[in-house]
Amino acid sequence: MNKLIPELYKKNRAKLVKFLKPNSVAIICSATHSLRTRSLYNEYRQSSNMIYLTGVMQEETVLILYPSHSKKEFREVLFIRYTDNKTLTWEGHKHTKHEAESISGISNVKWSSDLSVFLQQVIESASNVYLEMGDEWPSNDMSISASYRFSEEIKAKYPSKQFEKIVPLINQLRLIKENTEIEIIKEAIQVTGKTFSEILPLVNPGIYEYDVEAEITMRFIKAEKCPHAYLPIIASGINSTILHYNFNNAELINGDLLLLDFGAEKLGYASDLSRTIPVSGKFTKRQAEVYNSVLSILKEAKKLMVIGNTIDKLNESVGLMMEEELVKLKLLNKSEIKKQDKENPLYKKYYMHGTSHFIGLDVHDCGNREVPFAKGMVLSCEPGIYIKEEGFGIRLENDILIDKTPIDLMEHIPIELNEIEELMKQ
Numbered sequence: 001m002n003k004l005i006p007e008l009y010k011k012n013r014a015k016l017v018k019f020l021k022p023n024s025v026a027i028i029c030s031a032t033h034s035l036r037t038r039s040l041y042n043e044y045r046q047s048s049n050m051i052y053l054t055g056v057m058q059e060e061t062v063l064i065l066y067p068s069h070s071k072k073e074f075r076e077v078l079f080i081r082y083t084d085n086k087t088l089t090w091e092g093h094k095h096t097k098h099e100a101e102s103i104s105g106i107s108n109v110k111w112s113s114d115l116s117v118f119l120q121q122v123i124e125s126a127s128n129v130y131l132e133m134g135d136e137w138p139s140n141d142m143s144i145s146a147s148y149r150f151s152e153e154i155k156a157k158y159p160s161k162q163f164e165k166i167v168p169l170i171n172q173l174r175l176i177k178e179n180t181e182i183e184i185i186k187e188a189i190q191v192t193g194k195t196f197s198e199i200l201p202l203v204n205p206g207i208y209e210y211d212v213e214a215e216i217t218m219r220f221i222k223a224e225k226c227p228h229a230y231l232p233i234i235a236s237g238i239n240s241t242i243l244h245y246n247f248n249n250a251e252l253i254n255g256d257l258l259l260l261d262f263g264a265e266k267l268g269y270a271s272d273l274s275r276t277i278p279v280s281g282k283f284t285k286r287q288a289e290v291y292n293s294v295l296s297i298l299k300e301a302k303k304l305m306v307i308g309n310t311i312d313k314l315n316e317s318v319g320l321m322m323e324e325e326l327v328k329l330k331l332l333n334k335s336e337i338k339k340q341d342k343e344n345p346l347y348k349k350y351y352m353h354g355t356s357h358f359i360g361l362d363v364h365d366c367g368n369r370e371v372p373f374a375k376g377m378v379l380s381c382e383p384g385i386y387i388k389e390e391g392f393g394i395r396l397e398n399d400i401l402i403d404k405t406p407i408d409l410m411e412h413i414p415i416e417l418n419e420i421e422e423l424m425k426q
Contacts, residue, residue, distance in 0.1 A: 005055055005103070005180070005267070006055070006102065006103065006104060006105035007105065007180070008055075008178055008180040008181065009052075009053060009054055009055045009103075009104050009105050010105040011178060012052055012053055012173065012178075013053050013065065013076060015173050016053065016065065016166075016169060016170060016173060017065060017067035018067075019169045019172075019173075020065070020067045020128075020130060020169075021127070021128045021164070022067075022127070023126055023127040023128065024066075024067060024126055024127065024128040024129070024130055024164070025064060025065070025066055025122050025123060025126040025128075025129055025130070026064070026065040026066075026067075026129075026130035026131075026166055027062065027063070027064055027119075027129070027130065027131055027132075027150070027154070028047075028049055028050060028053060028062070028063040028064075028065075028132060028147070028166070029047070029050070029061075029062055029132065029146045029147040029150050030046060030047055030050050030056070030058070030059055030060060030061035030062070030146065031044070031045060031046055031047040031050070031059070031146060032059075032146040033059040033060075043227075044057075044059055045227075046058070046059075046061075046268065047146075047147070048174075048268065048360075048361035048362050049132065049167070049170050050063065051267075051268035051361055052170065052173075052174055052268075052361055053170075054078060054103070054104040054106065055103045055104055055267070055268075056078070056080070056095070056100060056103055056104055057268070058080060058081065058094060058095055058100075059081070060080070060081045060112055061078065061079065061080050061081075061112075062078075062079040062112065062115055063076070063077075063078055063079075063106075064076070064077045064078075064079070064118075064119075064122065066122065066126075076106050076108065077106070077108045077109075077110060077118070078100055078101075078104055078106045078108070078109045078110070079109075079110050079111065079112045079114065079115045079118075080094070080095055080097070080100050080109060080110075080111065080112060081094050081095075081111075081112055082094075082111040082112065082113060083096075097109040097110075119154075123154070123158055123161065124158075126161070127162065128161075128162045128163075128164050129154065129158070129161050129162070129163050129164070130163075130164045130165070130166040130169075131147070131150070131151035131154060131155075131163055131164075131165070131166060132147035132148070132150075132151060132165075132166055132167050133147075133148070133151045133163070133165050133167070151163075170366075171366035171367070174360055174361065174365065174366050175358065175360075175365075175366060175367050175371065175374070175377055176374060176375075176376040176377060177360065177376045177377065177378055177401075178376075181269060181360070182376070182378070182401060184266050184267050184269045185266070185269045185270070185271060185359070185360075185378060185399070185409065186409060187266045187267075188226070188229070188263065188264045188265055188266035188269055188270065188271035189263075189264075189271040189273075189399060189409050189410055189413075191219075191220065191223040191226050191264040191266065191271075192262065192263050192264045192271045192273050192413075193273070193410065193412060193413040194219070194223075195215075195216055195219040195220065195223075195262075195264070196260070196273060196275060196413060196414070197413070197414060197423060198215075198219060199212060199215045199216060199219075200277060200414075200420070200423040200424050200426075201423065201424060201425075201426040202215055203252065203258060203277060203279060203281075203424065204252070204279070204281075205252055205253060205254035205279055205280060206251065206252065207251075207252050208249065208250065208251050208252065209234040209235070209236055209239075209247075209248040209249060209250050209251075209252065209258075210234070210248050210249055212234045212248075212252075212258070212260070213232055213234045213248045216232060216234075216262055217232075220264050223264065226264040226265060226266055227264075227265045228262065228263070228264070228265065229263040229264060229265040229270035229271060229272065229363045230262075230263065230270070230272075230363045231246045232246075232248070232260075232261065232262035233245050233246060233248075233259065233260070233261035233262065234248040234258070234259075234260060234262075235248075235258070235259040235260075235261075235393075236250055236251075236252050236253065236256050236257070236258045236259075236279060237250065237253055237256040237257070237391055237392065238388070238391045238392070239259075240257055240258070240259035240276065240386070240392050240393040240394070240395075241386040241387070241388045241391075241392065241393040242393075243352065243353055243386075252279045253279060254279060254280050255279070255280060255284065256278075256279045256391070256392065257276050257277065257278055257279065257283075257287060257392045257393075257394065258276065258277050258278075258279050259274070259275075259276045259393060259394070259395055260273075260274065260275050260276070260277065261273070261274040261395065261397065263363065268361050269360060269361055270359055270360065270361070270362065270363040270365075271359075271399060272359055272363050272380050272382075272397060272399055273397060273398070273399075273410060273413065274382055274384075274395045274396055274397030275396065275397075275413075275414075275415065275420070276291065276294075276393075276394040276395060276396065277420050277424065278420075278421070278424070281421060281424040281425060282421055282424075283417060283420075283421065286390070287392065287394075288417055289329060290329060290385050290387070290392075290394050291394050291417055292417065293325035293326075293328065293329060293385060294325075294383050294384060294385050294394045294395070294396050295396055295415065295416070295417070296321075296325065297318060297321045297322060297325060297383040298381060298382075298383050298396050298397075298398065298415075300321055301314065301317070301318050301321070301355055301381050301383060302381045302398065302400050302406050302408060303406065304317055305356070305373060305379060305381060305400045305402060305406040306373065306402070306405070306406060307372075307373055307374060307375060307402060307403075307404070308372050308373060309372070309373050310369060310370055310371060310372055310373065311354060311355070311356050311357070311368075311369040311370075311371070311379075312369040312370060314355050314356055315354050315355050315356075315369070318355045318383060319345060319347060319351075321383075322347040322350075322351050322383070322385075323337055323345070323346075323347050325385070326346075326347055326350055326385070329385075331350055331387065332346055332347065350385050350386055350387060351383065351384060351385060351386070352386070353382075353384070354369070355381060355382060355383055356379045356380050356381055356382070356400075357379065357380050358371075358377065358378070358379050359378045359379060359380055359399055360378060365378075373402045374402060375402055375403055375404070376401075376402065376403075377401075377402040378399060378400070378401050378402070378409070379399070379400055379402070380397055380398070380399055380400070381397065381398055381399075381400050382395060382396065382397035382398075383395070383396065384396070396415060398410035398411070398413070398415070
């Protein structure tokens with residue numbers, strides 16, 4: 001696998017270059033290393049676009065592409081930090097030029113101290129400058145985006161240049177996964193699935209949500225220090241009705257359900273799993289009824305994740321399934337449904353979120369609800385029913401690869417009610 005990684009990044013850059021206008025320069029920046037407090041930093045996470053194009057996970061990295069430049073050596077250049085004695089003392093080793101080349105497949109690697117002079121030369125000779133301009137992201141992300149600040153500086157310095165947005169082009173490419181990317185996602189899923197099966201017997205009344213989180217995190221760290229792809233949701237009892245619950249500090253009570261939503265990240269690529277389990281090891285009759293309704297919808301919904309469909313259409317179909325199941329569960333009745341406001345369907349009281357989102361280098365990856373599904377896309381399928389008045393919510397989620405027929409990448413991870421109860425006996 002590792003031998004294939006530089007080839008993946010080379011291929012990704014080659015695909016991007018084909019989108020660029022002649023005589024253009026494209027500039028991609030690494031993520032900012034954000035301060036936690038004063039001189040102490042948060043754990044660093046590279047920008048997804050930099051991972052996609054280079055695989056370099058280090059801060060203060062800049063990639064410059066020249067698809068049409070007359071000098072071949074300027075076609076792709078990677079700028080990285082120089083490791084001086086102060087850096088070695090306080091932070092430790094940073095990539096050498098050779099290491100950066102081995103990771104990215106880029107032979108022309110320079111120190112970031114050379115960036116300013118180099119940029120001036122190439123921008124002045126280019127007709128178009130592609131930047132991560134910032135307005136492709138929500139406004140509340142812009143202030144901490146190194147790319148956004150950098151693009152503002154470049155636009156101010158070279159006002160006569162024609163500037164183009166590069167993020168929409170990269171997003172379009174990231175939608176379709178190469179086989180190597182799919183294999184990396186499968187590796188992340190393998191860590192996630194193994195972790196889930198191992199923690200089930202450890203769940204008992206009297207422990208706390210954070211105890212479960214700690215068991216998950218420990219296993220991720222032992223699996224070559226895999227990070228969480230997102231903040232894990234460990235939600236018991238009424239907390240399971242809160243969609244993005246992250247406090248993870250409540251005691252597990254006998255008779256309650258525990259909703260688990262977590263996923264490992266591998267080489268920047270995310271996995272995303274949701275399961276709901278009984279704290280006591282056995283579902284009550286009512287819990288089992290609701291669980292089987294959610295599972296039934298998941299099984300039918302993933303059949304619809306076919307080439308040409310969209311998230312919007314999938315949500316519409318799942319809404320109809322949800323209405324049927326909620327009637328069976330005596331949470332809605334047919335006469336109410338006939339009279340409902342179609343813009344605000346009644347099932348939304350118990351199922352407030354969408355059924356699917358794109359997955360890749362971000363757990364909520366690029367792509368929107370109108371994008372037609374195509375071979376090589378990876379998406380979640382995650383129906384749920386949340387009944388606040390009964391004190392529990394149930395969500396089940398698998399990751400689906402779009403192909404001629406949908407491929408459930410998490411099919412091997414226990415999900416049937418009897419599978420869950422059997423594992424919890426061990």
